[in-house]
Amino acid sequence: MAPPMILGIESATSRVGCALGDAAGVLAARESAQPRRHAESLAPQIAEILNECGLRASAIEVIAVDVGPGLYTGLRVGITTAITMAHALDAVMVPVTSLELVARRAADAHADAGAADERAADAGAADTRAADERAADAGAADAGAADERAADERAADAGAADTRAAGRAWERIDAVVDARRGELFHAAFTPAGGWLSEPAVVDPRVLAETLCRTAARTLLVGDGAGVYREVFARAGFDAEQRVVHPSAETLVELAAAAVAAGEVVNADSVRPMYLRGPDAQPIATAVPRGREG
Amino acid sequence: MVESGSVVRSSIVSSQVELHARYGGVVPEVAGRAHLDLIVPVVSAAVAEAGLEAEDIDAVAATHGPGLVGALLVGVSAAKSLALVWDVPFVAVNHLEAHLYAAFLEEPDLKMPMVVLLVSGGHTILVVMEDHLRYRVLGATLDDAAGEAFDKVARFMGLGYPGGPVIDRLSGEGDPDAVAFPRAMANDGWNFSFSGVKTAVVNHVRKNPEVSAADVAASFQEAVVDVLVDKARRAARELGAEAICLAGGVAANSRLRSRTAQVCEADGISAVIPSRAMCTDNAAMVAAVGWQRLGADGPSPLTAGADPSLQLPVALQLPVV
Ligand SMILES: [Zn+2]
Numbered sequence: 001m002a003p004p005m006i007l008g009i010e011s012a013t014s015r016v017g018c019a020l021g022d023a024a025g026v027l028a029a030r031e032s033a034q035p036r037r038h039a040e041s042l043a044p045q046i047a048e049i050l051n052e053c054g055l056r057a058s059a060i061e062v063i064a065v066d067v068g069p070g071l072y073t074g075l076r077v078g079i080t081t082a083i084t085m086a087h088a089l090d091a092v093m094v095p096v097t098s099l100e101l102v103a104r105r106a107a108d109a110h111a112d113a114g115a116a117d118e119r120a121a122d123a124g125a126a127d128t129r130a131a132d133e134r135a136a137d138a139g140a141a142d143a144g145a146a147d148e149r150a151a152d153e154r155a156a157d158a159g160a161a162d163t164r165a166a167g168r169a170w171e172r173i174d175a176v177v178d179a180r181r182g183e184l185f186h187a188a189f190t191p192a193g194g195w196l197s198e199p200a201v202v203d204p205r206v207l208a209e210t211l212c213r214t215a216a217r218t219l220l221v222g223d224g225a226g227v228y229r230e231v232f233a234r235a236g237f238d239a240e241q242r243v244v245h246p247s248a249e250t251l252v253e254l255a256a257a258a259v260a261a262g263e264v265v266n267a268d269s270v271r272p273m274y275l276r277g278p279d280a281q282p283i284a285t286a287v288p289r290g291r292e293g
Numbered sequence: 294m295v296e297s298g299s300v301v302r303s304s305i306v307s308s309q310v311e312l313h314a315r316y317g318g319v320v321p322e323v324a325g326r327a328h329l330d331l332i333v334p335v336v337s338a339a340v341a342e343a344g345l346e347a348e349d350i351d352a353v354a355a356t357h358g359p360g361l362v363g364a365l366l367v368g369v370s371a372a373k374s375l376a377l378v379w380d381v382p383f384v385a386v387n388h389l390e391a392h393l394y395a396a397f398l399e400e401p402d403l404k405m406p407m408v409v410l411l412v413s414g415g416h417t418i419l420v421v422m423e424d425h426l427r428y429r430v431l432g433a434t435l436d437d438a439a440g441e442a443f444d445k446v447a448r449f450m451g452l453g454y455p456g457g458p459v460i461d462r463l464s465g466e467g468d469p470d471a472v473a474f475p476r477a478m479a480n481d482g483w484n485f486s487f488s489g490v491k492t493a494v495v496n497h498v499r500k501n502p503e504v505s506a507a508d509v510a511a512s513f514q515e516a517v518v519d520v521l522v523d524k525a526r527r528a529a530r531e532l533g534a535e536a537i538c539l540a541g542g543v544a545a546n547s548r549l550r551s552r553t554a555q556v557c558e559a560d561g562i563s564a565v566i567p568s569r570a571m572c573t574d575n576a577a578m579v580a581a582v583g584w585q586r587l588g589a590d591g592p593s594p595l596t597a598g599a600d601p602s603l604q605l606p607v608a609l610q611l612p613v614v
Contacts, residue, residue, distance in 0.1 A: 037598070039599055046377060072322070073363070076366050080367045084374040084375060087337070
């Protein structure tokens with residue numbers, strides 16, 4: 001039996017994207033960096049990748065979705081699309097957090113860079129030029145799947161190579177996703193992508209101070225690192241900061257592993273990870289009941 | 294689920310009134326979260342109750358505005374997803390236009406031209422409908438919507454949320470002539486203004502703390518209904534309309550319904566007063582417009598987004614009054 005076809009839907013940040021693939025890899029992907037266009041972009045993107053693969057929607061057996069934490073507007077579009085499609089298709093689902101996606105992408109880049117470094121070291125050419133070339137290669141590979149991917153992310157992937165080249169290794173990955181209103185969503189991971197802390201809402205200044213005091217060599221990833229670049233710099237946290245957005249391709253890769261491990265869920269159980277209340281408190285007073293419709 | 298634009302096979306409404314009452318009104322983020330939780334169960338129930346299979350569905354329509362953006366995004370995203378999966382057209386519908394079509398679900402052969410009074414918590418609009426999808430906005434509220442005035446007065450008087458039904462019920466025990474609240478712009482053009490009557494109620498209750506709440510409610514309701522009905526009646530006369538039609542949540546108000554029936558009978562025209570379920574927000578009216586628009590304009594593109602401030606499209610070929 002062919003491995004199940006997986007649709008990944010990613011909308012937790014200002015970007016929106018989707019990817020189609022299976023255990024063998026990603027077949028097609030789209031990503032749009034145009035801010036606040038989630039509702040307009042996602043459905044056409046899905047139609048395009050299905051078309052590109054010559055598939056009908058009914059071929060989709062698994063839907064993986066980024067459940068946040070992230071920006072509500074995007075999550076609302078992505079998760080509604082994912083659960084509605086899953087329900088109509090009778091597909092199973094793999095919910096993944098945005099923080100895990102970001103950390104995983106950094107961890108993968110880290111591992112790739114490490115392998116590349118060993119080859120480079122064998123050849124006796126572990127210099128900055130080698131890192132630049134790897135950056136270019138990584139960029140070309142990405143571009144095939146998602147044209148709009150920002151150059152800063154290619155630089156970020158290459159950054160791990162720089163660090164390896166300098167003889168350092170990350171001991172921990174901290175993922176931060178912009179939560180607006182002066183806050184960040186945060187979780188810490190092992191270099192391999194395992195959870196070290198629960199997802200939480202944090203003040204960037206407090207996180208910056210905590211990171212400064214941490215003995216472990218820490219890689220900071222996620223769009224929140226870019227948004228609060230100056231806050232982290234001012235606190236003296238000078239590890240290279242990386243802008244890495246969660247990606248639908250990573251989502252498909254993680255989902256393929258989850259399917260293999262039997263870790264799939266029903267669409268009814270998939271909900272956004274809000275972490276914050278809705279900015280309003282129920283009133284205490286009794287209210288009349290009984291209005292119809 | 295609506296067949297051929299007018300036969301309602303099922304209509305499921307998951308009202309969030311109880312939820313919003315807990316917050317004393319609609320909180321956009323609370324509404325958005327609830328929509329996401331309810332969208333799949335509501336769609337499933339609509340398909341099941343209609344006794345249909347997915348293969349029987351020929352198009353999917355959803356409101357894309359006006360309204361709360363968080364709520365609109367859920368509906369639009371779900372509709373486009375279903376259109377993708379079922380491989381059928383998607384139709385983006387104007388919520389206000391949907392209200393105009395609610396009456397046709399109960400009386401498909403309504404005669405036009407028809408004056409439609411669309412009154413809800415967010416809108417107070419006087420429309421003349423010349424033919425299907427051909428209509429013109431005569432006037433609208435310049436400040437508060439009629440339903441908003443009901444909510445604000447009810448909140449001020451400590452009657453709770455939503456204000457419309459509470460005031461309607463309480464008015465039954467009061468004297469509509471007890472207090473002469475202002476009838477703003479009653480004989481002046483086609484627009485409305487309801488902030489003055491709301492302020493007058495507040496001032497009156499502050500000056501007369503012992504006043505009967507039922508009398509205030511009945512007098513306030515009478516002032517609002519007077520303006521709405523008088524203006525619709527005048528429009529029907531001037532335009533030679535065959536009927537006055539009520540639409541929107543405030544059209545569930547019993548005084549507005551009885552007064553509209555009275556003036557239409559006196560003037561020898563039809564009063565089109567949909568059931569209360571058809572006046573309040575429902576998806577059957579969205580499907581009805583979806584069918585009309587699909588026939589007239591074809592499918593909407595999948596790139597359609599939510600438009601929180603969408604207005605009624607205006608047919609320009611009608612004569613100017
Ligand atoms: Zn409405």
